[in-house]
Amino acid sequence: MPWPSRKRDKGAVADKKEPDAKIAKTEEETSDKEEEEKPAKPPAGSSKSGWKNWKKTKESESGGEESKITYCHWLLKSEPESRLEKGVDVKFSVDDLKAQPNQTTCWDGVRNYQARNFLRAMKIGQQAFFYHSNCKEPGIVAIVKIVKEAYPDHTQFDQKDPHYDSTSRKENPKWSMVDVQFVRMTKRFIPLSEIKAHHLAHKADGGPLKDMMLFTRQRLSIQPLTQEQFDFVLSLEEEKPH
DNA sequence: GCCAACGTTGGC
DNA sequence: GCCAACGTTGGC
Structure with a gap:
């Protein structure tokens, strides 16, 4: 673990005293079980036309449905400004990512079941937006790619x-991470405010950002993110800021 | 720093 | 299994 602490995504860190006394009910309900089947090969350049080709495997529980869908693009939030969490600075900006060996980092610290399930659905080569959150200027700053699966x-x-x-027990770890590598900065900073304006407009006219998570x-x-x-969002980097 | 949104916990 | 209390996220 040569890397500084970074990223975060809490919400479920249980500070219980007793170790593995019981499996939290909420976990069973919201997480997909440890599936034996290794994910088939990444949908590399195959016929996947992005969103259209998501597939749902057998239905299990209500909470796990997102994890059964094949997605192709992602958005990852990270905090670019210093903030102490249990005495540790969780700051991790895109500059911090670029400073890593191979400009690559493990995306650790995710402690939310839905987010974890998305992590587990990521495939090598897929691209993601690197988003700065909880800061002066929230928005998308860069593009990264998945270089190691969960x-x-x-x-x-x-x-x-x-x-x-x-x-969490070593024999059955609750939380996963992936490795991501810097690809490039976006041609300009794409602020949340601008994305949100489009989202609001698209809610009215049915545009692509209508249901953006x-x-x-x-x-x-x-x-x-869907392909659309x-x-x-990528097309916004060609426009002049508002 | 405030606080709305929302996920988790635990009493009943 | 409901739901109030609580804790975290993250924009503003």
Whole structure:
């Protein structure tokens, strides 16, 4: 773990005293079980036409449905400004990412089941927006790509980590992370305010950002974008700021 | 710094 | 299984 602490996504860190006394009910309901089947190969350049090709495998529970869908693009929130969480600075800006070896980092610290399930759905090569949150100027600053698919998040077992989870067992880790690599800065900063203006307009006229999760699931730190949403947001970098 | 949104926890 | 209390997220 050569990396500074970063990213965050809490909401479920249980500071219980007793270790693995019980499996939280909420976990069973909102998380997909450990599936034995390895995900088939990434939909690389295959016939996947993005959103149109999402597939739903067998229905299990209500909460897990997002995890059964194949998405192609993502948005990852990270805090670019210093903030202490249990005495540890969780700041991780795009500049911090660029400073990593290979401009690559593990996306640890996600402690929300829905976000975790999205992490687990990510495939190598898929692109994501790097979004600065909880800061002066929230918005999209860069594009990153998935370079390693979900594997256990080691910070859940580290008592000194702000995202330590005493209820997680090594034999059956609750939390996952992926590795992401910097691809490029967006041609300009794309502020939340601008994306939101389009979202509001699209709610009225049925445009691509109508159901963007940035607004419909405002607290979710890992979220999927449809092909249409991704393309539309990307097209904004060619425009002049408002 | 405020506070609305919303996920989690736990009493009943 | 409901729901009030609580804690976190994150814009403003």
